[in-house]
Amino acid sequence: MGKYARPHIQTYKLTHIQTANEVSDFAKHPVSPLPDQDPERHFSDDDLVWTGEEEDLIERYREQYPTNESAVMHVLWLAQEKFGWLAPEVIQFVADTLDIPYAHTYGVATFYTQYYKEKKGQFVLDVCTCFSCQACGGYDILHYLEDKLDIEEGETTDDEMFTVRSVECLGACGSAPMMQVANGRYVHNLTEEKVDTLIEALREGEDLTFESVTLPQDEDEMDGNRRSDVDRTETYRTPPVAESVE
Amino acid sequence: MPTENGATKVKDWRNYDRVLLPPIQDLHKLEVYENEYEGYEAIRSILGDSEQDPEAVTNEMKAANVRGRGGAGFNAGLKWSFMPEPDDRPRYLACNADESEPGTFKDRQLMEYNPHLLFEGILIANYAMQIDACYIYTRGEYVDWIMEMQRELDKLYDKGYLGENIFGSDFSTEIILHKGAGAYICGEETGMLESLEGKRGYPRTKPPFPAQNGLWGYPTTVNNVETLAHAVLVMRHGADWFSGIGAESHPGPTLYGISGHVERPGVYEYPTGMLITDLIDKVAGGVRGGKDLKAVVPGGASTPPLRADMIEGVTMDAESLTEAGSLMGTAGILVLDEDTDMVSWLRRVAHFFQHESCGQCTPCREGTGWIEQVLARMDEGKGRIRDLDLLLDLSNQIEGRALHRGRLHRRRRARPAGGSGGTGVSGRPIASFSRRMFSLLSAIRQTVMRKT
């Protein structure tokens, strides 16, 4: 075994071991700091405080579970809403708040796609291009947005207003193609006109209202909207033909 | 509620009266749910009736044969009965509202239009298994629905329907909402438990099953949203009523989420066991623009697609679909018309599985990536005939070697019929390419093993 293993190990060493320089470059990367090196900071210690209200909320989250660890997803959400994204010092802050290890908190933050590990635009436009949406023109909408905002998927506009992402199924396949705006509202049955209006509204600072998609059977039996507390409704529509599929 | 002449058999589905999402204005509000839908009557009568001990409730569920609507289709009452005898340890229910299976969107509609049905179902389940707390694990994207459910839950706590001594009985129980943050694998029950414990959503090996070793190591049951909603119907109308609806081996009302190339996509409530052809042509208005059908995916991305010529006479229940070579899954039906480029579509589906692989098991983590790469090569018109064998080999390598045995495409038949004779598939335009590829691709079946 040893006879064959040696040359292999040597090649490995020659090509894969990083030089000291490379290691420190790597450490500067804000997303994956090495544990013993301080990453570049984006928030000062003065920023990293909870308000009294937030502290109460965190206390409530903790009470809902037998361990502090379990509240970590709630608190990461809270931190992301407050700071916009989860910089390493924010993750550290969450870890300290809950009195759990940084490594654990970091592991959780990096597992889930909705936690932003880097700075994003004010409105992250998550366009679904999965399964049904792909078949119904999700990529058309994605490419239209890319052209309109002059960015590629995953990038942020220069004015830091919009980030466009292509995401996996969001659970609204019947109203495909669709997207989610800033981890919040769903916008269903997208067309190019609808995208135009949406971008306009977001630029104007308008709030998006909740859009209820009515059940087709309701339209037959109780003329559409069954909810009196929702202004905007959409009916499921025949999706447009998909031009681009990738 | 089924009226006197209310249709309960599949044959007369046109007269079917909806029970999960009945046409009642503002049913999502507690007042309406209570006044117009006999809301919380079922749990009230269970708690007030000394005959209805927890075991009787579980037995009723078992007899109704409510098969889990989260994908695995396991008898819910039987699952409940796996919980060990109550001792001084805490016990939990985890309600699976993750709904990240592509093609599935029924739970969201249920939570939007009839959330109290879910809450009452949870109360019934909690009583039947003597559970202290239920966590509803909702995917992080459903913020609007989470906030709304929280508002309704607050009302329940205020009225004493939740918390200490509910409805004045000596039974106490709680419901807590947990918000995910975007990870398909947290829909898998043990991945979800890990996530609830505040960890990365890595599925656990089974056994031990959640009933023995669940949340924080305590006895836990995992059920889908729709499954729990059915518990109310069973307790309200009786097991016989429930098992008399729809397909015999897979009974009950069910929510079909129809998406893709149909005239009227959406969530429809009908009995199980409907003909797929009826669902597409009569319920959803047919394939859009009068086009021909190419393929149907009957139960979400993890179920094998069926070619148009394979769906004749196939009904939406576990038995018939298994016979046809597919699975019931979540009853999220995707309809694809004749113009669909199956290779591109499959490539996108492969990308989904590659992206969502949690990375614990090497065959799955690496294999899904390779499958995507091979499909991408085929999609770009650079495919080679031996790629098909490569795909088959890759799928077989994943199958059985990862925690979710064969989470990806599994080609059932080694030698697909009618393989093209040419060397290399350099085929573009898309249409001719995919038509040629289709008979091959339909054999590349996707399978997700969903072991309960």
Ligand SMILES: Cc1cc2nc3c(=O)[nH]c(=O)nc-3n(C[C@H](O)[C@H](O)[C@H](O)COP(=O)(O)O)c2cc1C
């Ligand atoms: C990869 C994977 C993803 C799953 N996703 C979901 C899901 O999103 N929602 C769900 O209810 N069940 C999902 N399941 C099924 C659950 O593991 C579990 O079987 C189900 O929640 C049990 O509930 P039921 O018996 O009421 O169906 C998934 C299973 C696997 C293997």
Ligand code: SF4
């Ligand atoms: S089969 Fe894949 S998704 Fe499932 S546990 Fe293994 S790596 Fe994770």
Ligand code: FES
């Ligand atoms: S595939 Fe786009 S929402 Fe499901």
